[in-house]
Amino acid sequence: MRAVTAPPSVDALQRPVHDLRISVTDRCNFRCVYCMPRDAFGPDHAFLPRDEILTFEEITRLVRAFVTLGVRKVRLTGGEPLIRRDLDRLVGMLSPIPGIEDLSLTTNGSLLTDRAEALAVAGLHRVTVSLDALDDPTFTRMNDARFPVARVLEGILAAETAGLGPVKINMVVKRGWNEAAVLPMARFFRGTGRVLRFIEYMDVGSTNGWRLDDVVPASEILATISAEFPARRYRYADGMGEIGIIASVSQPFCGDCVRARISADGKLYTCLFAVAGHDLRALIRSGASDEAMEVALRRIWLARDDRYSEERSAQTVQLTKVEMSYIGG
Ligand code: SAM
Numbered sequence: 001m002r003a004v005t006a007p008p009s010v011d012a013l014q015r016p017v018h019d020l021r022i023s024v025t026d027r028c029n030f031r032c033v034y035c036m037p038r039d040a041f042g043p044d045h046a047f048l049p050r051d052e053i054l055t056f057e058e059i060t061r062l063v064r065a066f067v068t069l070g071v072r073k074v075r076l077t078g079g080e081p082l083i084r085r086d087l088d089r090l091v092g093m094l095s096p097i098p099g100i101e102d103l104s105l106t107t108n109g110s111l112l113t114d115r116a117e118a119l120a121v122a123g124l125h126r127v128t129v130s131l132d133a134l135d136d137p138t139f140t141r142m143n144d145a146r147f148p149v150a151r152v153l154e155g156i157l158a159a160e161t162a163g164l165g166p167v168k169i170n171m172v173v174k175r176g177w178n179e180a181a182v183l184p185m186a187r188f189f190r191g192t193g194r195v196l197r198f199i200e201y202m203d204v205g206s207t208n209g210w211r212l213d214d215v216v217p218a219s220e221i222l223a224t225i226s227a228e229f230p231a232r233r234y235r236y237a238d239g240m241g242e243i244g245i246i247a248s249v250s251q252p253f254c255g256d257c258v259r260a261r262i263s264a265d266g267k268l269y270t271c272l273f274a275v276a277g278h279d280l281r282a283l284i285r286s287g288a289s290d291e292a293m294e295v296a297l298r299r300i301w302l303a304r305d306d307r308y309s310e311e312r313s314a315q316t317v318q319l320t321k322v323e324m325s326y327i328g329g
Pocket residue numbers: 028034035077078079080081106107108109128129130170171172199200201202203204208324325328329
């Protein structure tokens with residue numbers, strides 16, 4: 001039971017490590033304009049070769065090691081995590097690990113209808129589904145994969161039926177693309193028990209051509225919603241549920257960031273906006289013991305001093321940061 005009782009590790013800014021996001025693949029069946037634009041992720045794009053991607057056994061070992069540092073929440077993501085074959089087998093390996101209190105998945109929902117039941121049986125607790133609009137013209141323009149809204153909604157229902165609720169819905173708002181979908185989304189999900197979260201478009205990666213002008217700030221999103229449904233921050237005034245706004249551009253929250261990320265090829269990133277990671281795959285494949293791995297992870301976390309969003313400037317925006325599809329959203 002050492003895993004659960006060890007003192008949590010805190011970084012150079014006194015932040016513990018509590019959440020771990022694991023990207024299980026850098027591939028996706030969508031080409032969302034703000035994440036994997038088709039001109040950068042076309043047929044010639046070099047995705048990670050299979051032998052460079054962590055196996056389920058390697059991921060499980062890393063998660064066990066992270067739990068000894070204090071991790072309690074684990075989220076599987078990508079790329080599109082449901083593209084990874086037999087993902088429910090990985091869920092079944094992670095769910096029994098003592099100390100994990102929350103095991104979740106972020107998905108575009110496209111493959112959820114057929115997979116929700118197996119994931120729930122394997123021990124997944126809940127899912128977050130990304131959906132950027134309720135009308136097909138806007139949604140297909142955003143996902144650039146001709147994927148219709150109805151099939152994502154079907155996936156959400158399947159997740160709820162399988163017991164993977166309450167489902168959170170992530171909507172990235174990009175100026176000129178889908179801000180007109182904010183109110184229809186709020187209307188649709190209000191009072192359903194599903195928590196709709198609006199996400200400010202972020203300068204993750206380097207291929208999406210991010211500009212500050214493309215960001216619809218949280219204050220504007222909240223004002224749009226409040227005009228029809230009075231909402232104090234994050235809760236409708238009439239009790240019809242919650243919304244969330246992830247304002248990492250206009251109101252950075254680095255001081256509260258307790259999140260580590262592992263890319264599909266086993267690099268540890270201590271910030272979503274990082275330019276480089278720590279090679280955990282090399283460590284595992286060199287035959288490191290569990291103790292050696294824990295020591296290495298602790299050393300990395302203790303030295304962590306990232307606070308990119310608080311330091312964002314014209315210069316930092318130009319950095320060659322790793323892509324969201326690779327590091328895991
Ligand atoms: N494919 C899965 C999905 O669609 O949810 C998981 C990976 S995706 C990278 C995770 C989340 O990151 C999605 O909700 C997506 O909309 C969001 N995302 C991607 N690029 C973003 C950006 N530049 N700014 C804000 N959110 C972004």
